Amino acid sequence: MQPPLRIDHHPANSLRRTIYRVLETTTGRKRGMSLVFNLILIALITLNAAAIILHTVPSFKLRYDRFFIDFELFSVIFFTIEYFVRVWICVENEKYRHPVTGRLRYVLSTTAIVHLLAILPFYVTLFHTDLALIRILRIFRIFRLFRITRYSRAFRVIQDVVEDKKEELVLSVSFLMFMLVIISSIMYYLEHTTQPDKFSSIPATLWWGINAMATVGYGDIHPMTPLGKVLAGITTVMGIGLFALPTGILASGFAEHIRSQKSGQKHHCPHCGKEL
Amino acid sequence: MQPPLRIDHHPANSLRRTIYRVLETTTGRKRGMSLVFNLILIALITLNAAAIILHTVPSFKLRYDRFFIDFELFSVIFFTIEYFVRVWICVENEKYRHPVTGRLRYVLSTTAIVHLLAILPFYVTLFHTDLALIRILRIFRIFRLFRITRYSRAFRVIQDVVEDKKEELVLSVSFLMFMLVIISSIMYYLEHTTQPDKFSSIPATLWWGINAMATVGYGDIHPMTPLGKVLAGITTVMGIGLFALPTGILASGFAEHIRSQKSGQKHHCPHCGKEL
Amino acid sequence: MQPPLRIDHHPANSLRRTIYRVLETTTGRKRGMSLVFNLILIALITLNAAAIILHTVPSFKLRYDRFFIDFELFSVIFFTIEYFVRVWICVENEKYRHPVTGRLRYVLSTTAIVHLLAILPFYVTLFHTDLALIRILRIFRIFRLFRITRYSRAFRVIQDVVEDKKEELVLSVSFLMFMLVIISSIMYYLEHTTQPDKFSSIPATLWWGINAMATVGYGDIHPMTPLGKVLAGITTVMGIGLFALPTGILASGFAEHIRSQKSGQKHHCPHCGKEL
Amino acid sequence: MQPPLRIDHHPANSLRRTIYRVLETTTGRKRGMSLVFNLILIALITLNAAAIILHTVPSFKLRYDRFFIDFELFSVIFFTIEYFVRVWICVENEKYRHPVTGRLRYVLSTTAIVHLLAILPFYVTLFHTDLALIRILRIFRIFRLFRITRYSRAFRVIQDVVEDKKEELVLSVSFLMFMLVIISSIMYYLEHTTQPDKFSSIPATLWWGINAMATVGYGDIHPMTPLGKVLAGITTVMGIGLFALPTGILASGFAEHIRSQKSGQKHHCPHCGKEL
Incomplete structure (x- = not known):
């Protein structure tokens, strides 16, 4: 500088x-x-x-x-x-x-x-x-x-964590996207006949899909056929599991980052100096 | 005393x-x-x-x-x-x-x-x-x-954990707030014309934003334009990730606290045996 | 037997x-x-x-x-x-x-x-x-x-984990209950005048409270006053954090249980036999 | 090949x-x-x-x-x-x-x-x-x-993780299913008389149950009797806890997988230096 x-x-x-x-x-x-x-x-x-x-x-x-x-x-x-x-x-x-x-x-x-x-x-x-x-x-x-x-320090820390865990994040988010497309497509074919105005197209169903996986549930769009409900249940359970991947990665990356910043010597015994 | x-x-x-x-x-x-x-x-x-x-x-x-x-x-x-x-x-x-x-x-x-x-x-x-x-x-x-x-012991433990992890909590919550303001502002400009009564102002949109990030989804307010829905999807995915930061910190801090209380001898150097 | x-x-x-x-x-x-x-x-x-x-x-x-x-x-x-x-x-x-x-x-x-x-x-x-x-x-x-x-083995494992982490669970759930009562009471006084049929009493508001903290959001009851919305936002953020405590405890207890069942000798080096 | x-x-x-x-x-x-x-x-x-x-x-x-x-x-x-x-x-x-x-x-x-x-x-x-x-x-x-x-590498990684943690996943998901059936059955008897069109049968109540446990809350179906609301509150709290089990397993399995892929030399005994 x-x-x-x-x-x-x-x-x-x-x-x-x-x-x-x-x-x-x-x-x-x-x-x-x-x-x-x-x-x-x-x-x-x-x-x-x-x-x-x-x-x-x-x-x-x-x-x-x-x-x-x-x-x-x-x-x-x-x-x-x-x-x-x-x-x-x-x-x-x-x-x-x-x-x-x-x-x-x-x-x-x-x-x-x-x-x-x-x-x-x-x-x-x-x-x-x-x-x-x-x-x-x-x-x-x-x-x-x-x-x-x-x-803002917060912004820099998050940026570093995302940078650090880029590969894992890309991996899990791409899998999430893949499952989102698959499930929304199937859901569209299951629900379109019953609710042609709500499940009007696959892109419209993607809106349902992302909210189902993230357990948002605005209530503006939800399946009504028995098969659609079964798929929605599976989607939600799977969504929670899949969302755990990127969030777990971010959380642990953040914890690691903070820990490593707090003390470079933390992993040493303060009495004998040996590494723990 | x-x-x-x-x-x-x-x-x-x-x-x-x-x-x-x-x-x-x-x-x-x-x-x-x-x-x-x-x-x-x-x-x-x-x-x-x-x-x-x-x-x-x-x-x-x-x-x-x-x-x-x-x-x-x-x-x-x-x-x-x-x-x-x-x-x-x-x-x-x-x-x-x-x-x-x-x-x-x-x-x-x-x-x-x-x-x-x-x-x-x-x-x-x-x-x-x-x-x-x-x-x-x-x-x-x-x-x-x-x-x-x-x-109440519970209250004291939580208080200690929050005290202990103050820095991390402030960091992640402030980033959460920053993203909340940014996203709600953009969402306001995207949705205001279509739903002027619901997305009536940025503060009103903040109510949507916090609920979208936290995956609450009361259903009283949600985007209707395609762009708004895309932003809402990204917001929710990001919200889950960002919420994982403070919650992960709290949870691990709590676990550490309980563990350190359960056994006083746990934090000893395995090499010289002295307390850390 | x-x-x-x-x-x-x-x-x-x-x-x-x-x-x-x-x-x-x-x-x-x-x-x-x-x-x-x-x-x-x-x-x-x-x-x-x-x-x-x-x-x-x-x-x-x-x-x-x-x-x-x-x-x-x-x-x-x-x-x-x-x-x-x-x-x-x-x-x-x-x-x-x-x-x-x-x-x-x-x-x-x-x-x-x-x-x-x-x-x-x-x-x-x-x-x-x-x-x-x-x-x-x-x-x-x-x-x-x-x-x-x-x-069912599943039932026995869960029972063991709950038994094992009883203290932590009681601690975090009791704190959750305490915050639930406090927040619902305040919310009742904030919203009762505006929505006397929905926030009709503190017990009725508890129903809102538990769902806000757990991010359910059925949409049947939600605050409408600005102050109520601010409190709801804080509640949800806090709820996610507080729910992380018992769930984190359960999850780590479960992981520990499974790991300890899978191998009793896991925490030893297979070459020199020393504890890790 | x-x-x-x-x-x-x-x-x-x-x-x-x-x-x-x-x-x-x-x-x-x-x-x-x-x-x-x-x-x-x-x-x-x-x-x-x-x-x-x-x-x-x-x-x-x-x-x-x-x-x-x-x-x-x-x-x-x-x-x-x-x-x-x-x-x-x-x-x-x-x-x-x-x-x-x-x-x-x-x-x-x-x-x-x-x-x-x-x-x-x-x-x-x-x-x-x-x-x-x-x-x-x-x-x-x-x-x-x-x-x-x-x-897709993402697909293969997830497949490996699921394979690796199969036992834990089956265990926790089967427990989740068991609790879902129990709770939905009780809820059906509590709510059927008040809302015979919504809680029309136990399978219909299962739809409520899975969404309550996963905190989705579409708002199309929710209890109205005081007892039903109490059960719903308990269900949601329990659901968050129970969902933490499979998601925690998946997340940690994923983290382990990535870590073991990133460095082959990571799992060495700190005492004798041999591979574990």
Whole structure:
């Protein structure tokens, strides 16, 4: 993270390096300012999340609509400036050193894309009045929340665990998907004649299947024929068993991760020093 | 717990010490009386719980209303006297020795506050006739039940386990919350147009989200658009996986706790035999 | 199980001993006959279960009612004779040696009471025509099924595991019950005004509570006030965590039991013989 | 898998061997072609699954019906030819060497039966116009999907785990079934009078029972009498506990399997270092 020593004393470059240290590093000389800036950023993201959530509540929307819109405007301006500043200063990082190709690679990094997707919809909706498009773009506002994951230890731990247990997860989830397709297809043929409106197609039956396997049971769709009920019973029992595979893997991976983080020396006797 | 030896032979002080021994200690000379008093207290709290529960059943309320009200009155008087006695005698405890500041600190301790909250509502309702307030205050009667936790081993074990695994629990629950907010926000934008009365706002969608992740499925709210159903399926699968984290932690922490209690010699190094 | 050697050559006693060996022992000289008799008994109990289940299906009842009633009569006669034979021969067992007090003790043993409860209802219904009573007595017919548990290894294993983990189970289930009462009481006060017909009393709310904690969600009763929904969300999350305690205990106890049965020497290195 | 060396230079036999190497072996000289053929087969099976699923969606059926029917025809012809080719070449395998009895044994192998069941329905429906029969036969088309399991590692791992833990699974599932029958029977007697249309028979109550134990709660059937609700509460609590047994077994078996695959050197005695 520490930028390389370069001997260019141009004032703009010096400013760029200072800003880089505040925004992108958490150690070094500008540590105090960096901490303050990051806390402000976390606070702003959290407030954005709260604003997005509360703005959808009719009573809040009615009373504070003006305030929500102003806050949105302020946030977008802040994030836009921040985005361009980050693109400007990214060359201080060894990874994106080249003024053109380096900056381009930064712009195409996951972090920068998430950042852009969180502000772009605002500008698109300024020029487009297509309601359907605007509605879809609104979802992208949630991307702002994802920016907080950079600061969240929970997110990193889960990410590590998933990475660590990728193979097992893929294996068990793919088996789950396979059984889901098989069972839903059979269920479709069993129930379609009796409930043609509910079990209208295999994709519609997949909705039943995933909920049966996960024991959700919304009650909007369930088999009515005796054979369908028998299959549903088997599905549920099997579903609980199959769901145990990925969840067990995740849980044990999480426990291992925490344990290994808590103490590297845990597996040694504190008296004789031998490994246990 | 043993009070300090003090050479004040004032009869009131002597009585205070005797009562302290009966109420607050379970060892020493007044052990028999202490046991009897605590059993009476547990019985009274249990009966209070039963009374609170049964008083809400219309048929019981109709027939035994008088009895329930009398029992409530008796309980409140008993608990009030007990409260003031405990405040009076608390100075016998080394921790609350000072007659004024010690007693004040006792009054502000969790135990004393729970005790007070369980009786105060009764007196408030005597002077206020605001129905809304009375209804809220009724909830505080449940605090009486919490007083039994002092005697329950189960409560202490769970408390220890939660304390022990605090970090892991906070980590996994915070990730769960984060995913809940993200998913509910997306679901709101997907379903709001189709079901504006059910997915009326993001907070309303959070209700769906928590139930989908926990596989409850009351059936009062569920997605209807194809995209919404796909997201719901992913949510449920992910929810089962994410819920496995805190539950697995709690379960293994509980197992460890019980195991370590069952045998004190279990955690010895197999090489040097010393305690770990 | 082997009866003591006694020198009474009375023909009735000799017959009694032979029957005892067939009915109650599975080793020794009458092993072949004993096996045959037990298989017949298991078959009869299984057929009884099938008959009880199928007799409740209207279409079966209409067509084969006569057959079901005849089979019931035959079964009751068979089980009645068997019951009296077992009482007669029980003195061959060292435990119930005394002709009067021994037999009395046998009659009061769990096995004999279950046996009696499975046939008694039939005779009661012969003399009583009170429909309500008859309906209740019908439930006791299920006790016949319990007799099969004597032959089931699954039942014995589960019983052993529960016995082994009794303390942990009691601890976690009692905490579950405590939280259930607390949460249901609070929920009652939160929802009663809005849904007085559903959350009609605390016992009625307990039905919601247990289903919320277990994530069942029938949909017949669920909170509607914002505060109620928040409490419901917390309840469900907590419920999953708390249910993990007894289930984790049972599962690990079961795994331990099976492992210890599979190999007594598993925890030793097969090469150096040292314990692992 | 490698066919035995035989000195018959008949051109048809030489062709047969070449085809055998392409279709049935994944090593040896024809490895490249074998890989290509298997990839085509996997692609065709996957497309078949997609076609079966999409063909049931009304909008797709309307627009692309002709295409789906043509693709079905093409697939059946392909699979039929493949089936007969496999029967013809199977004698190259040491196991099915004999031209008549070997081929017969191949035809009766699970793989060949699954293969046949996936194409047979098509030919049956050509000659039969009985709609009920055709509907049932449609289910068999799903068997095509099962052919992909031969190439799926996930399927093999799960199969191994189930094989490995067979005894425990049978034990716990049989206990689950036993409790299900007992509880559903009692529930039937408790609820039948109040809800004769829902709890119409014990088999109908079994549907409630399995869903209560698995915490599904569709809401189509649930107890209404106080006693029924108490039993339902106990059932759910017990169900969670009992379901923990097979799922815990599966999960730990899966974890063991993966672990033992990941590292062969993991199971060494820490004292003498030899393999366990």
